[in-house]
Amino acid sequence: MTATATSSPAAEASAPTQLTMAGALNAALRDAMAADDRVIVYGEDVGPLGGVFRVTDGLQAEFGDHRIWDSPLAESGIIGTAVGMAMYGMRPVVEMQFDAFSYPAFEQMVSHVAKMRNRTKGRVTLPMVVRIPCAGAIGGVEHHSDSSESYWASTPGLTVVMPSNPADAYSMLREAIESDDPVVFMEPKSRYWSKAPLALPVTTAPMDRAEVVREGTDVTLIGYGPTVRTALEAADAAAAEGLSIEVVDLRSLSPFDDATVSASVRKTSRAAVIHEAAQFGGYGAEVAARVTERNFHHLAAPVLRIAGFDIPFPSPKLEEYHLPTADRVLAALDTWEWDA
Amino acid sequence: MTATATSSPAAEASAPTQLTMAGALNAALRDAMAADDRVIVYGEDVGPLGGVFRVTDGLQAEFGDHRIWDSPLAESGIIGTAVGMAMYGMRPVVEMQFDAFSYPAFEQMVSHVAKMRNRTKGRVTLPMVVRIPCAGAIGGVEHHSDSSESYWASTPGLTVVMPSNPADAYSMLREAIESDDPVVFMEPKSRYWSKAPLALPVTTAPMDRAEVVREGTDVTLIGYGPTVRTALEAADAAAAEGLSIEVVDLRSLSPFDDATVSASVRKTSRAAVIHEAAQFGGYGAEVAARVTERNFHHLAAPVLRIAGFDIPFPSPKLEEYHLPTADRVLAALDTWEWDA
């Protein structure tokens, strides 16, 4: 009953070239499909079109329509059939076109994808990846800029990761596909076109680890996905004013890498978390709560949250007012009693 | 186009009788239906059966099947049609049979119920109530004991309340039905059979207010729904040991009553929040984060979260290990550095 893997020789490392995050994800899918024929890809428009963000560009031509194909337009159907495929031993990688269009699949995600291993005492595992282009800042019209991460991250049984750069995008997607646990793989849309020089295949830190992407001594800024760049910009600007900011890229939202984050916070004694989603009940609440629980007596100030307002995501012309910026981050840090 | 209300003379206050929470909710629906014929009720098994928890018992016999009826078995259909009914000017009160069975309606809830007022610049409002019997501790089999509150509370545009006792159940449900905003009305199943002497109609505090239900000086315990009782039990036990615990019943999860909670925390300088849902990303994260943000320099210790484990809800025979108890609350308080 279980599908068996064919393996092809490991891809040779290529010379570094400039690659976008979309390109890195495309390469990761291609390499994963070449390495293991249990890896199959489907969703809306992933075939001839190559996905609305071109992440699956060229893959159907290369692997054929029994490895990657367009499904009917129904997200619960996509996730529900992927559960069955994974039960058989395939490794489906399915795409939800935008965060908000994953909501029809919510029941399959929460009641089955998240719970299958548990309810069957580990007898049935679901090696599947749900790719979700996420968040805003691309001028998307209504329903195209949601940040759904806290829905998934707060659901026990799901693993939720979000890369912030092309190298992680490649490495983490390969790792997610190889994982025996289902992974919600969130891709920040506004970073799809960000570039980095890459020699593939690249292996970065394990996907359940946070990474210190800039060292500093005064403040720890915690970001993920699109807000890592915001944090780095804030750190640059602050440096000019003599404030040394350490930036942590969470990479994994569930599990949370307490060790890395707490080590940083204990060093700086001040922390803030940045995300696009509304502040109330957003992922930053968990970050602030657990960082405080674990490091209270090391903290000189409350953990701040710089996040979207508690409103539905705005229309394109108003999103700039909603999204956290480096300026807003720096202004927030100013609210701390720095002499306390 | 807009349905107009008929009003009947205000119900006379009755002499106090022992009423369960289920009975109080039933009375609230009856009185609301009698007072305003725009109030209609539908869902699965709410008609002749009176709902699986009998909250709608007798209402179809009294008001007829054009005011309360059994819908086809489809939750997205129930919420989606209620949106249309509310657009027309009705005040639908619909039931999701259990938390986990609201998930098929997630898209309608998040993309429409929560956003309609905003996307139409306030031109279209949705005066509807979604009743959700919630949480565990009733020995329910798989999928019958979820705690879905953080999914709703973290969604801008929704109002989310949860009564902990029969009087609030009556008063808050009446208020929810009268609200022009959509309200997610969560009913803790394990409290359905809890009793209190009530003279109806009863009006308690506005539904967006938290209430101090027991005064104390050393610690603030924050609970909602089923965990208010847990907090009160812990307070009783602690009193015997000379620890004075103040208990806050949140009542409203969205909005959060910062004023009441912060006042309590500033008095006691220590706080803990209790809920059944998994800790990670649970509603307690928001409570801990915002209480800390707003009262950091008044806090002698980190805000603790006493919550379910980060696992899917267990089977009936194992739920007692998962659910927060007064003992577990007290043990958690012991982890604080009391002399700090």
Add this chain to the structure above:
Amino acid sequence: MSLNVEHASVRTLPSEKPLRLLDNAGHAVTGAATGGFGLPNTETLLELYRKMVVARRFDVQVTALTKQGRLATYPSAYGQEACEIGATAALTAQDWLFPTYRDSIALLTRGIEPADILQSFRGDWHNGYDQNAHRTAAQATPLATQALHAVGLSHAARLRHDSIVALTFLGDGATSEGDAHEAFNFAAVWQTPTVFVVQNNQFAISVPLERQTRAATLADKAVGYGMPGYHVDGNDIAAMYAVTSAAVERARSGGGPTLIEGVTYRIEAHTNSDDPTRYRAARDVEHWKRRDPIERLEKFLVSEGALTEAMRTEITDAAEALAARTRDVMTTEAELDPLELFDHVYGRERAALVEQRAALEAEIAAGAFASHEGAAR
């Protein structure tokens, strides 16, 4: 009214060949192919013709403005005018329309101003017209979700003995969503006055119909709900109007819902950000261009001598005037107030939003946003 339903359910298969009243050459069709529907009168057809011409001009204008970067996105209905307008024109002003992002020209037909229709596509606000005044819901993006709203609203009206009808548009792709099924089923079980118009334009973005369904026709789905289904030539506005009008009348008189499939074609890309060369051949588009719904009716009206040169000129002028008005409003920037972001989330004031609003106001006053230098109110 009791909600008890009688047991009769409709169990007739729609015709496999689409119903048609005018063929592609503009000749009136007779016999079985008409499904017994009669041609609308000339006055009506002239009015439909005018609406299509104006709508086409509007659509072309908006597509052009989108290419110039004046709109964030625009899903064109070029080629679908007969479906959009034939169905919409069958409603009275009291009835409700539940449209999708695709159906801007249906909104135009409802009398909504270009500036108000296009607010959302320009990115000013999610929706820009008065839903209640026009009895037209906000254009829906999450597929098939609005069909349930149509069912709910029309059922509420029925409960109130208010004899209005709700019509909703769905795409071929949207019929695959669970919400489409639930809407069809609720409508049929409750016998609501709802008309479902599936515009089968052959594609869901890039995905062709055969990857969406194996049914012989999308109208066949009606059988599974015990409601009448009609398979109609969606480029024949006479047929679309006649069949929809009958469905609206049946609904209005308590006869319950109807499912109508209009077979048509999306001539333009899905939206401006789409690249249809990746998934369909130019010659398929050409084939369908030769089945243009406007030309078809025009041929008929001309052959009947009903459409005079003077009329043509008048209609073209009206269309050009609308296009000019559309250009004008789209080239003037709207005054947007970012603080309004906080005003329509809840009816009841929330302290947290008051705080956040004040914070944004202070940022704007401090000049944080270039576009708002000193413009804070």
Add this chain to the structure above:
Amino acid sequence: MSLNVEHASVRTLPSEKPLRLLDNAGHAVTGAATGGFGLPNTETLLELYRKMVVARRFDVQVTALTKQGRLATYPSAYGQEACEIGATAALTAQDWLFPTYRDSIALLTRGIEPADILQSFRGDWHNGYDQNAHRTAAQATPLATQALHAVGLSHAARLRHDSIVALTFLGDGATSEGDAHEAFNFAAVWQTPTVFVVQNNQFAISVPLERQTRAATLADKAVGYGMPGYHVDGNDIAAMYAVTSAAVERARSGGGPTLIEGVTYRIEAHTNSDDPTRYRAARDVEHWKRRDPIERLEKFLVSEGALTEAMRTEITDAAEALAARTRDVMTTEAELDPLELFDHVYGRERAALVEQRAALEAEIAAGAFASHEGAAR
């Protein structure tokens, strides 16, 4: 294999009268009413009879144990034996079954032990049998969700040229859910080897069929997906077995999915916590008791001289033995290890769960739980 589908789609309406091979008096039916299906051979019918008798005894036993408080809940299939077993027996051991909470006797038919079936209803763990060994998915509670799993698994098998079939049960109520629609559609578009068996037992908890659908038969839904649909007397196991076997064979040989509706009746309450006197008349139940599926086949087998007294005794003994075994396991408390709560959430170890596990272990060791005095491991 290419996923390209040919355009032929099935467009035949199921017979409005349920297909039947044996009438209620146990007489073989001939002519059109059989839909061209032939009676299974006697050996097969005897085996089906045995399975039904054993299953009935099991079901009655479990209901009794539930009333004694030995189980948290039990959804009985009393009266539905022909559907449950006729359909299940059409599968080979290599095929997969995707059952619901209602289908415990189908699990029994797959050879799963009572103790393992009942673990979930007793409240020990969510599911208690080896899904892979028995090729039987965990019993699904969220309605219609498992149908998609069946479609996915069988499609995966097809991609691997593994000629297995997946069969899933759905209730009449579950057909209203969006997931049922999406499963039917995916199966039809992909032409997966899936058999959908709708057990129309007339009720969804308290809600009768006429509030669930207006379709003439639930099998009519098949037309909307272009797949074959069969409307079958669900209390005639000969018909259920014959129709399902044919569907399984068609699926196995690449002919795609089938929708089968078995018309039956839920004799017991929905579960032990239900009170059916609130919503249905005792005489309706009596009416259906007189259409008992076991008696029907028994009459036939007896009239054919195929069922001897010795066989009856042997079958009754086997049934009693199983009932006794069921009583035994249900009256012995299972050893439960609460620490296992943390063991199957993820494959990869999580620091937070290790911490929480240790905390619970310490609590148990400290005697926090009466049921575990000193029993921590």
